[in-house]
Amino acid sequence: MVLSSVLGFPRIGAKRELKKATESYWAGKSSVEDLLKVGKELRAHNWKLQKDAGVDLIASNDFSYYDQILDASLLFNVIPERYQKYSLPQIDTLFAMGRGLQRPATDSTPAVDVPALEMVKWFDSNYHYVRPTFSHSTTFKLNGQKPVDEYLEAKELGIETRPVLIGPVSYLVLGKADKDSLDLEPISLLEKLLPVYAEVLQKLLDAGAKSIQIDEPVLVLDLDEKVKAAFKTAYSVLAEKVPAAKLILATYFGDVRPNLDAVKGLPVAGVHFDFVRVPEQLDAAVEALSAEQILSVGIIDGRNIWKADLNKAVKFVESAIAKVGKERVIVATSSSLLHTPVDLENETKLDAEIKDWFAFATQKLSEVVIVTKAVNGEDVKAELEANAKSISARASSSITNDAAVQKRVAELGEKDTKRASAFAARLEAQKSLNLPLFPTTTIGSFPQTKEIRVQRQKLNKGEITAEQYEKFIEKEIQDAIKFQEEVGLDVYVHGEPERNDMVQYFGEQLKGFAFTQNGWVQSYGSRYVRPPIIVGDVSRPSPMTVKESKYAQSVSPKPMKGMLTGPVTILRWSFPRNDVSQKVQAQQLAFALRDEVNDLEAAGVTVIQVDEPAIREGLPLREGEERSAYVQWAPESFRIATSGVKDSTQIHSHFCYSDLDPAHIKALDADVVSIEFSKKDDSNYIQNFSDYPNHIGLGLFDIHSPRVPPQSEFEKRIADILAVYPKENLWINPDCGLKTRQWDECRKQLTNMVNAAKVFREKYA
Numbered sequence: 003m004v005l006s007s008v009l010g011f012p013r014i015g016a017k018r019e020l021k022k023a024t025e026s027y028w029a030g031k032s033s034v035e036d037l038l039k040v041g042k043e044l045r046a047h048n049w050k051l052q053k054d055a056g057v058d059l060i061a062s063n064d065f066s067y068y069d070q071i072l073d074a075s076l077l078f079n080v081i082p083e084r085y086q087k088y089s090l091p092q093i094d095t096l097f098a099m100g101r102g103l104q105r106p107a108t109d110s111t112p113a114v115d116v117p118a119l120e121m122v123k124w125f126d127s128n129y130h131y132v133r134p135t136f137s138h139s140t141t142f143k144l145n146g147q148k149p150v151d152e153y154l155e156a157k158e159l160g161i162e163t164r165p166v167l168i169g170p171v172s173y174l175v176l177g178k179a180d181k182d183s184l185d186l187e188p189i190s191l192l193e194k195l196l197p198v199y200a201e202v203l204q205k206l207l208d209a210g211a212k213s214i215q216i217d218e219p220v221l222v223l224d225l226d227e228k229v230k231a232a233f234k235t236a237y238s239v240l241a242e243k244v245p246a247a248k249l250i251l252a253t254y255f256g257d258v259r260p261n262l263d264a265v266k267g268l269p270v271a272g273v274h275f276d277f278v279r280v281p282e283q284l285d286a287a288v289e290a291l292s293a294e295q296i297l298s299v300g301i302i303d304g305r306n307i308w309k310a311d312l313n314k315a316v317k318f319v320e321s322a323i324a325k326v327g328k329e330r331v332i333v334a335t336s337s338s339l340l341h342t343p344v345d346l347e348n349e350t351k352l353d354a355e356i357k358d359w360f361a362f363a364t365q366k367l368s369e370v371v372i373v374t375k376a377v378n379g380e381d382v383k384a385e386l387e388a389n390a391k392s393i394s395a396r397a398s399s400s401i402t403n404d405a406a407v408q409k410r411v412a413e414l415g416e417k418d419t420k421r422a423s424a425f426a427a428r429l430e431a432q433k434s435l436n437l438p439l440f441p442t443t444t445i446g447s448f449p450q451t452k453e454i455r456v457q458r459q460k461l462n463k464g465e466i467t468a469e470q471y472e473k474f475i476e477k478e479i480q481d482a483i484k485f486q487e488e489v490g491l492d493v494y495v496h497g498e499p500e501r502n503d504m505v506q507y508f509g510e511q512l513k514g515f516a517f518t519q520n521g522w523v524q525s526y527g528s529r530y531v532r533p534p535i536i537v538g539d540v541s542r543p544s545p546m547t548v549k550e551s552k553y554a555q556s557v558s559p560k561p562m563k564g565m566l567t568g569p570v571t572i573l574r575w576s577f578p579r580n581d582v583s584q585k586v587q588a589q590q591l592a593f594a595l596r597d598e599v600n601d602l603e604a605a606g607v608t609v610i611q612v613d614e615p616a617i618r619e620g621l622p623l624r625e626g627e628e629r630s631a632y633v634q635w636a637p638e639s640f641r642i643a644t645s646g647v648k649d650s651t652q653i654h655s656h657f658c659y660s661d662l663d664p665a666h667i668k669a670l671d672a673d674v675v676s677i678e679f680s681k682k683d684d685s686n687y688i689q690n691f692s693d694y695p696n697h698i699g700l701g702l703f704d705i706h707s708p709r710v711p712p713q714s715e716f717e718k719r720i721a722d723i724l725a726v727y728p729k730e731n732l733w734i735n736p737d738c739g740l741k742t743r744q745w746d747e748c749r750k751q752l753t754n755m756v757n758a759a760k761v762f763r764e765k766y767a
């Protein structure tokens with residue numbers, strides 16, 4: 003009989019219970035016991051939900067209080083000395099590594115001041131993991147036994163689960179060398195790490211685990227020979243030490259074909275493939291497996307919210323069965339469901355026609371089960387017929403097509419993608435801005451306080467009028483400007499108080515989008531997003547940001563940056579359509595934004611920032627045609643959005659969370675770029691943008707952390723940067739927006755930053 007399986011379920015809770023519990027614990031408002039209780043309830047709830055839906059193989063250890071990769075670092079005791087030395091309780095060490103910790107001494111405890119580890123994008127998703135950080139002195143040992151505890155916890159509830167672990171090769175490859183050990187290659191630590199993996203596997207076996215999901219997602223990346231060879235070493239050692247462990251090696255988000263030689267012959271019980279992304283890899287996958295190995299068929303999309311075409315999915319699984327036989331097939335989600343919202347049932351305001359097109363995590367459980375039943379010959383005729391109806395209704399809906407939008411994209415020409423003059427001429431024209439040497443600025447958002455969110459909630463509930471809300475926002479903008487005057491910044495921002503989120507806010511104003519009330523997805527730690535959903539051709543019915551920018555400009559004579567999110571980032575952080583290419587969706591967004599940029603300019607806004615923090619995560623995971631096409635169309639869509647302005651209008655852009663390729667940044671032709679930088683320990687990284695021809699600001703402090711770097715630390719960083727970059731090109735700014743900070747925190751951070759800039763301004767005056 004074919005079994006159904008789910009690779010992981012969202013842990014945040016349908017009502018964001020985990021966020022509330024964690025933030026309350028951080029604020030000192032509740033105890034660690036309170037937090038652990040919420041975690042336990044969420045796990046129980048999610049396991050039961052899956053069991054009731056009829057899922058056979060349910061994941062455990064997919065839960066985390068912050069990030070599952072960080073959990074693995076704690077489990078293997080990969081805790082750099084700077085955190086170890088405080089001997090904090092385990093959960094506080096976890097949070098200190100995830101978000102940094104700074105607190106004054108008390109009678110019984112010393113002062114703590116430690117920055118967070120680096121946080122980076124999880125493959126091509128908007129989830130971020132905390133990067134394992136290794137040094138020459140790293141030794142591995144088992145620290146606690148979270149996977150075993152959670153397996154037993156489920157068992158006690160009468161639920162048999164399949165524990166999930168990040169695999170040893172991926173764990174190392176996704177990590178990096180610490181700043182004191184830059185010559186260390188993480189993969190060289192494999193042999194030291196394996197005994198600890200074997201120990202965990204043995205403990206899981208002893209606890210009764212029948213099989214274990216071991217994730218090796220790096221198998222969808224371009225790998226060098228050394229890493230490829232590491233798979234053989236790793237899994238041979240594990241098979242030798244724990245021969246009874248039945249491992250299902252899971253890959254997802256891409257094509258494993260180029261690395262199948264590394265998978266072939268591994269002593270594992272089975273392999274999982276993402277056939278939603280790459281259905282074409284079926285034959286090669288089958289061919290790579292031995293006659294005993296299980297094929298886990300990832301066929302229900304873990305990355306998007308569209309209802310699956312179940313009839314098609316059934317056919318696909320049947321074709322797999324025809325090749326390997328029923329006994330060797332498992333039906334599965336393509337990846338963990340972590341990347342999808344929890345439950346569509348909680349959406350009460352969605353248009354009924356559109357709602358019928360979606361499946362969130364909870365609905366996907368049923369999808370997996372229906373496909374499984376179908377291939378097992380159970381009667382699911384009614385379900386399959388209902389599904390076919392939804393699928394064809396969407397395909398023929400009038401909501402998806404807008405002829406005017408399609409025509410504009412079809413007529414796209416070179417004139418739409420180029421500024422009038424080259425950078426040198428624009429720089430000359432922009433002298434009218436009268437900026438000092440080392441201009442200081444921020445990236446856009448200021449603290450999104452409780453008060454702002456409460457006012458917005460009141461507006462949404464109809465408890466205050468649109469006018470009252472607008473007055474409130476104006477007051478917030480005034481306060482943000484006053485704050486910037488006090489701190490002494492040069493180029494101001496309005497602070498983005500009117501935005502719930504930099505992508506959702508635009509989605510809500512654009513035609514062609516649907517948005518949710520409760521469709522939260524974890525982005526990192528306790529921070530979640532509600533990605534808007536692109537359901538049809540996109541256009542801009544009316545200006546989206548002009549009112550606020552114009553108001554801000556009227557309050558102060560200083561240059562005020564208009565603030566937009568770029569086409570690629572809106573696309574990447576939304577749930578995209580699956581019936582039109584990403585390129586076309588980006589171009590439609592680009593034209594909508596072009597109109598907005600031009601309207602801002604017409605309203606007297608002379609500096610306009612168009613953020614593209616997701617441009618790197620959109621890069622196809624492997625080299626090849628798709629990637630070559632992306633590096634053309636992605637920057638081009640940014641240029642469509644920004645090239646309609648005069649030379650004297652200064653275009654900024656901003657990037658964060660990724661190892662950027664400077665060539666891609668150059669292709670945007672922005673006048674000024676700001677780049678997240680403060681957590682890049684690798685001193686070579688500083689060189690990367692040194693030939694950026696236009697102006698640049700390398701982020702000087704980590705905005706995710708409440709930590710306030712002293713002025714001397716800022717001066718040191720600026721001096722390091724000045725050793726590589728011409729002083730005329732340099733801007734002074736934080737890593738990213740400050741929306742997650744408190745006002746008193748960013749006042750201290752920015753004051754030290756501005757004072758450091760002044761030191762250098764005087765030095766070179």
Ligand SMILES: Nc1nc2c(c(=O)[nH]1)N[C@@H](CNc1ccc(C(=O)N[C@@H](CCC(=O)N[C@@H](CCC(=O)N[C@@H](CCC(=O)O)C(=O)O)C(=O)O)C(=O)O)cc1)CN2
Pocket residue numbers: 128450452454455456458459501502503504505506525526528529530531532575659741742
């Ligand atoms: N989409 C997106 N992706 C991104 C980023 C980003 O900014 N946006 N930044 C990078 C890092 N990721 C981030 C993701 C989320 C947040 C973030 O701050 N999220 C907020 C939610 C933002 C939001 O939508 N807020 C709404 C809803 C706020 C809310 O919770 N309201 C309360 C009511 C008010 C209250 O009692 O607080 C409620 O509904 O219960 C609003 O402001 O209107 C959070 O988790 O806290 C920050 C960074 C990369 N990816």
Ligand code: MET
Pocket residue numbers: 445446447498504565613615656658738739740741
């Ligand atoms: C994730 S990039 C954020 C850019 C945006 N302008 C902000 O400051 O919040």
Ligand SMILES: [Zn+2]
Pocket residue numbers: 445615656657658737738739
């Ligand atoms: Zn950013």
